[in-house]
Amino acid sequence: QKEVEQNSGPLSVPEGAIASLNCTYSDRVSQSFFWYRQYSGKSPELIMSIYSNGDKEDGRFTAQLNKASQYVSLLIRDSQPSDSATYLCAVKSWGKLQFGAGTQVVVTP
Amino acid sequence: EPEVTQTPSHQVTQMGQEVILRCVPISNHLYFYWYRQILGQKVEFLVSFYNNEISEKSEIFDDQFSVERPDGSNFTLKIRSTKLEDSAMYFCASSDQEGAGTDTQYFGPGTRLTVL
Numbered sequence: 460q461k462e463v464e465q466n467s468g469p470l471s472v473p474e475g476a477i478a479s480l481n482c483t484y485s486d487r488v489s490q491s492f493f494w495y496r497q498y499s500g501k502s503p504e505l506i507m508s509i510y511s512n513g514d515k516e517d518g519r520f521t522a523q524l525n526k527a528s529q530y531v532s533l534l535i536r537d538s539q540p541s542d543s544a545t546y547l548c549a550v551k552s553w554g555k556l557q558f559g560a561g562t563q564v565v566v567t568p
Numbered sequence: 569e570p571e572v573t574q575t576p577s578h579q580v581t582q583m584g585q586e587v588i589l590r591c592v593p594i595s596n597h598l599y600f601y602w603y604r605q606i607l608g609q610k611v612e613f614l615v616s617f618y619n620n621e622i623s624e625k626s627e628i629f630d631d632q633f634s635v636e637r638p639d640g641s642n643f644t645l646k647i648r649s650t651k652l653e654d655s656a657m658y659f660c661a662s663s664d665q666e667g668a669g670t671d672t673q674y675f676g677p678g679t680r681l682t683v684l
Contacts, residue, residue: 491671493672493673495675501677501678502657502659502675502676502677502678503611503659503675504675505672505673505674508672547611549611551671553624554599554616554623554624555601555613555616555624555626556601556603556611556613556661556673557613558610560609560610561610
């Protein structure tokens with residue numbers, strides 16, 4: 460069974476600080492990696508995709524990928540109360556997305 | 569901005585009844601997916617669909633489930649005889665490519681299915 464693992468949280472982050480989220484995956488052939496944000500009762504909303512080892516930055520978000528360690532991370536800089544949500548790591552294998560259970564982030568004013 | 573739409577937003581049904589969940593993928597997308605999320609659990613893959621055929625399905629997607637693209641815009645998920653454990657949010661997603669680098673899946677708002 461291919462797995463995607465995330466810390467469930469909640470991760471409490473002061474407003475303006477950096478939130479650091481981690482994800483590991485077991486399927487070595489995976490080539491596409493995604494971070495989605497999900498507010499309670501809503502659908503997953505794409506934040507970032509990453510395909511190559513290294514860092515990828517988009518605004519306040521930075522994704523990092525290390526295929527050798529089978530590890531993906533997401534940094535959220537200057538965290539805002541609106542960033543309070545569950546962050547889902549998704550790994551694509553054979554056409555389908557496999558999701559982690561998500562990390563709940565709570566940004567405190 | 570183009571988006572995936574789903575109807576209805578909430579469906580309540582009796583156990584044993586058939587339900588059809590409807591999705592309109594983004595118009596130029598070719599790959600379509602159904603996922604489900606039981607309350608408090610992970611998002612789980614059900615099925616992928618391309619060129620009018622199922623590409624892949626999970627072990628959840630048994631004979632009770634079927635998918636169809638009845639016309640050029642709609643993509644449907646049918647559950648033939650609903651069970652209590654089918655209660656979940658069902659998400660439709662679409663993407664325009666499959667290759668790494670171009671394969672982002674965009675999700676619709678979901679249909680909450682409640683089986684009584």
